[in-house]
Amino acid sequence: MSAPFFQAEGISVQFGGLKAVDGVSFHVDKGEVFTIIGPNGAGKTTVFNIISRIYNPTAGRIMLEGQEVTKLPAHRIAGLGIARTFQNIELFEHATVLQNLLIGAHVHRTTNPLAEALFLPSVKRAEVALRERVEEVIDLLDLAVHRDAMVAGLPYGARKVVELGRALCTRPKLLLLDEPSSGLNVEETEDMAFWIEDITRDLGITVIMVEHDMTLVSRVSDRVMAMNQGRVLAMGQPAEVQRHPAVVEAYIGTPAAAAELERAAS
Amino acid sequence: MRFIFKTRYEQDIELFQHGGKVFWYGLLMAVLLVAPVFVSPYVLTQLSQVCIYAIVAVGLMLLAGFTGQLSLGHAAFMAVGAYTQGVLVTAGVPFFVGIVAAALFAAAVGVIVGLPALRVKGLYLGIATLAFGTIIEEIIARAEHVTGGNAGLMVPPVNLFGWRFADGPSFYYLCLAFAVAATLIVINILRSPTGRAFVAIRDSEISAQSMGVNLAFYKTLSFAISAAFAGVAGGLYAHNIRFLSPDQFTVVQSIELVMMVVIGGLGSVHGAIYGAAFLIALPQMINAVKPFLPLFLSEATGLQPTVFGAVLILVVLFEPLGIYGAWLKTRTYFDLFPFYRQGMFRRQKAFQKSDRLK
Ligand SMILES: Nc1ncnc2c1ncn2[C@@H]1O[C@H](COP(=O)(O)OP(=O)(O)O)[C@@H](O)[C@H]1O
Ligand SMILES: [Mg+2]
DSSP states (O other): OOOOSEEEEEEEEEETTEEEEEEEEEEEOTTOEEEEEOSTTSSHHHHHHHHTTSSOOSEEEEEETTEEGGGSOGGGHHHHTEEEOOSSOOOOTTSBHHHHHHHHGGGGOOOOHHHHHHTOHHHHHHHHHHHHHHHHHHHHTTOGGGTTSBGGGSOHHHHHHHHHHHHHHTOOSEEEEESTTTTOOHHHHHHHHHHHHHHHHTTOOEEEEEOOOHHHHHHHOSEEEEEETTEEEEEESHHHHHHOHHHHHHHHSSHHHHHHHHHHHO | OOOOOOOSTHHHHSSOSSHHHHHHHHHHHHHHHHHHHHSOHHHHHHHHHHHHHHHHHHHHIIIIIISOOOOSOHHHHHHHHHHHHHHHHHTTOOHHHHHHHHHHHHHHHHHHHTGGGGTOOHHHHHHHHHHHHHHHHHHHHHOHHHHOGGGOEEOOOEEETTEEEOSHHHHHHHHHHHHHHHHHHHHHHHTSHHHHHHHHHHHOHHHHHHTTOOHHHHHHHHHHHHHHHHHHHHHHHHHHHOEEOGGGSSHHHHHHHHHHHHHHOTTOHHHHHHHHHHHHHHHHHHHHHGGGSOHHHHTOTTHHHHHHHHHHHHHHHHOTTHHHHHHHHHHHHHHHTTOOOTTTTHHHHHHHHHTTTO
């Protein structure tokens, strides 16, 4: 049997006494949308930060296509084909949308600083080529109206899309989306769902997503993993995980409280 | 009002995005080229100084304004360049070889001074670079057999292919050529992947990293380029002043250089040049108004630093984008007249107060 596309094996991270992530293992197949759910503080973002090498795991390892990710420095991750967005948007605020997307294409630069200082014809050609690729993303995500706007002046919804676009400009194999729909209105969430479907179906990108909106989760996910207090509670089909007693309990409290709530709802 | 319709990607990449810019920069260039005909030799020396400081300013802007790294060691980089040039030229080395050596040596020192940037940010980085700067100043004062120590070092005039660029117009043109070249290099870097990596580091280190930007490499590169520029400027400065001593390159000078880019307007190449002009013009303006001041003021020591500090405070409080920001607003006001509205630039202001140089 060949190694899975992506695999996390027993990853753990501790902040002081707090085990933010505690022995989490999962794998993701190529082309899948794999969603991590769980209440706030469950350790979902921390899992992303371990994958993107912002945190060093105290135990465990991450493998992408049989290569160990956990040995590389953070800036090598994008080149490997892993891109991400951030829960609290981390854009380059005082650059234009276009510049943000071009920075997304940084791993594909072909010129060196010396040639750039003189802006040799090769640099100009490379810049035009980079631009053409970035424009594809601008078209895909309908970002043309904002192309030359400063990110700092954009509405929240647009910034989320720019962040998605920036991640796509790295041409990833694996895309990590941290709460892509949080803060978006119904219409924007709908767009986001379409884009996630497009990204997986048309661009063939594998997605790991952290998300709270269960409608979106059920719609786009192939498999779901539920976490609480740094541990995995359940894993499987979206509907099955949502009904799992441990998951219900984590979200609502005790099973009794859950039953109470269900009674009230019916 | 002007709308620029873009039809090709090259348009964003080109140096001048519309004919108007070609015209205005052309005019500026023409004025600078004929200046020696109209101004006194003294003013010409000052213009040379503006060119020299413009080189430092665009380099420091790249580091502080575009990479977000504070350096309080730039006077030391200038010193490294000035002394390298002074010592080499005295030993008979040709001018251009000296300048290249000054740039490379200053860049090497810049890499070392920039090392703390890999660990600390903002004010802590400022303090670390300040400490390095002080050490370099001290080394220069102690290495008497090479630098002449506190007694100083005489520097001969520029000699290019047997031609003396001693003073007046020829030296001014030399400085102008270097300043234009330095500005073009910075603009070129800024419209390339390297410049965008710098901006990425300035705005968010965490996502810069996740986009594949090697923080250590680009921070070090920014320090090296910035220091090399200061080194070249130092080399020219040595020829302009003709006498070097360590007290020309103290922490106070470093702070003045940072003030220069802040007052000019952080995050803009124009601002760097305005800042350089301001830095050189301020003492002249103060001297010009001195006769009209009451005696206790005109005789007071430290008048210049006080005025400088006051301007800095006013800029930080009221116009965080500096002279360039003020100019932008004026221009926008006329462009949009009568539709200009109050608070149009407010968002930028709020940011400048909190974020930059974080
Ligand atoms: N850098 C950090 N330092 C200390 N504690 C942290 C850090 N990052 C996350 N934590 C803690 O780890 C736990 C998990 O956080 P996180 O992964 O952000 O949760 P979420 O599932 O909501 O994304 C939380 O209790 C959080 O406070
Ligand atoms: Mg989170």
